[in-house]
Amino acid sequence: MDVIIGLFNGLDRIIDRGIVAKSVMLRMIDALLGNVFLNEDAMRLERETGTAPPSFVVVSPTGRCNLRCASCYAADAALKGRELPFEVFDRILREKRELWGSHWTVISGGEPFMWRDGDWNLMKLARRHPHDVLMVYTNATLIDDELAAEIADAGNITPAISVEGFEAETDVRRGKGTHGKILRAFEALRKHGVPFAISATATRKNWDIITSDEFVDFYFVEQGGLFGWIFQYMPMGRDQNLELVVPPESRVEMARRMWRLVRDRRVFLIDFWNSATCSQGCIAAGRHGGYFHINWDGDIMPCVFTPYAAGNINEIYEAGGDLRAAISSPFFESIRNWQREYGYNRPAEETGNWLAPCPIRDHFDMFATVTAACKARPINEEAGEAIHDPVHHAGMVDYGRKMVELTDDIWASQYVEPEQYRKT
The missing domain is CATH 3.20.20.70 (Aldolase class I)
Structure with a gap:
């Protein structure tokens, strides 16, 4: 509001x-x-x-x-x-x-x-x-x-x-x-x-x-x-x-x-x-x-901050498809499944920490696993190097871990508990 x-x-x-x-x-x-x-x-x-x-x-x-x-x-x-x-x-x-x-x-x-x-x-x-x-x-x-x-x-x-x-x-x-x-x-x-x-x-x-x-x-x-x-x-x-x-x-x-x-x-x-x-x-x-x-x-x-492609709209159009095909890839489906598991459209007590909401920024280990499993394609050389770089991987995983640790209590006390109290 x-x-x-x-x-x-x-x-x-x-x-x-x-x-x-x-x-x-x-x-x-x-x-x-x-x-x-x-x-x-x-x-x-x-x-x-x-x-x-x-x-x-x-x-x-x-x-x-x-x-x-x-x-x-x-x-x-x-x-x-x-x-x-x-x-x-x-x-x-x-x-x-x-x-x-x-x-x-x-x-x-x-x-x-x-x-x-x-x-x-x-x-x-x-x-x-x-x-x-x-x-x-x-x-x-x-x-x-x-x-x-x-x-x-x-x-x-x-x-x-x-x-x-x-x-x-x-x-x-x-x-x-x-x-x-x-x-x-x-x-x-x-x-x-x-x-x-x-x-x-x-x-x-x-x-x-x-x-x-x-x-x-x-x-x-x-x-x-x-x-x-x-x-x-x-x-x-x-x-x-x-x-x-x-x-x-x-x-x-x-x-x-x-x-x-x-x-x-x-x-x-x-x-x-x-x-x-x-x-x-x-x-x-x-x-x-x-x-x-x-x-x-x-x-x-999936996102402007995710330089890994699930397909190409030019190729989809040439094959007779439309925008619905653009969001139907296994890569997109996997990310949407994670969003649902993390708590999208679920009650507060079943929701993950939305102060650390980002697959690539806050949950990089999961993101890298999904990217590899779905064979998502890096859109440039830098993205290709980053996803396979152990130093980059470790740095991103450590960043996400610290963010979750810092905000879990804030999420529980300032968001989840007040919502549960409101429902009682």
């Missing part, structure tokens, strides 16, 4: 400042209320088919990027020229709507605004799907006055703009001058009334900064961010480094700080891992209400 209050408080804040265009707000309300939160299409399809489909898909249509951030997989020379074809991208959006009633799509990358296929770009695709909401994770360096006006005119795109903290932290990882370009993008989006979100990568070096009052004051109050996402660093890109991962002890404190900001500052702020108590744990692998990831090569993965 606190998170929802934060979202409505954010809407009040940007409306009071006059930095959201009426036309954009009306389209967003229509799309969000009619097609996402009160999704009659999805409910009808569930009743008719008896299935429990995912709510959204993350599509990364290009691996190209105009930045080269430390420890990121994008902008690698090997990805040059690799783009998801328009016909495939367009079909994914159409099929998930027709099959599952899904009107919410997350666009990642690479830099999504660099995606091209002939005359097609992201803005043209957004206009082709006016009843879908596209949340676009972007470095914002390409958002100028002209593009901001196009986004406002489309009315169904919410940019989620990546920062690492303030200017110093952002420029160290993303390149000198990047933060200044982000501020200019904020200004252009405010001018044209486009709501935008803040996206921050948490590491050992900056987790305390991005969960501070000063961070909220600057990005939400001063700059006008509507909501925020925190993604803790995962060692999966170039020069992957376990030392950059937020330590378990800091991750616990980070959760406390985040929830204080949500409650006291009334901001919509979600941490992909620390907010798993809001989503009944892991949402990967096409779980009901969850999602899966398709990248520029068409590779189908």
Whole structure:
């Protein structure tokens, strides 16, 4: 409930400042209320088919990027020229709507605004799907006055703009001058009334900064961010480094700080891992209400932080299949089975610790076993090396063990016991 209050408080804040265009707000309300939160299409399809489909898909249509951030997989020379074809991208959006009633799509990358296929770009695709909401994770360096006006005119795109903290932290990882370009993008989006979100990568070096009052004051109050996402660093890109991962002890404190900001500052702020108590744990692998990831090569993965593929959408389409085949692989089924065993959709007393919810991050031994048994394919050289590296394996297993040990008592006393008491 606190998170929802934060979202409505954010809407009040940007409306009071006059930095959201009426036309954009009306389209967003229509799309969000009619097609996402009160999704009659999805409910009808569930009743008719008896299935429990995912709510959204993350599509990364290009691996190209105009930045080269430390420890990121994008902008690698090997990805040059690799783009998801328009016909495939367009079909994914159409099929998930027709099959599952899904009107919410997350666009990642690479830099999504660099995606091209002939005359097609992201803005043209957004206009082709006016009843879908596209949340676009972007470095914002390409958002100028002209593009901001196009986004406002489309009315169904919410940019989620990546920062690492303030200017110093952002420029160290993303390149000198990047933060200044982000501020200019904020200004252009405010001018044209486009709501935008803040996206921050948490590491050992900056987790305390991005969960501070000063961070909220600057990005939400001063700059006008509507909501925020925190993604803790995962060692999966170039020069992957376990030392950059937020330590378990800091991750616990980070959760406390985040929830204080949500409650006291009334901001919509979600941490992909620390907010798993809001989503009944892991949402990967096409779980009901969850999602899966398709990248520029068409590779189908359980999660954006899981660089191991269960199949390829291009091959599925060529063989006459559809998105249902994309989530029917043994790899996805195994992860969904683990989610159910761990406690998804079960009573509180039968639920695993959702403060350590992630298969790959918090339960790596299980994940590596499932990956090998299902012959999931690494999508790049780094992922292939990592899954077979005994040092990486030991480091990830040790990380998960410490996280479980630190949070088991918190989970029992602050989540399970109050829920049991409520039922008595």
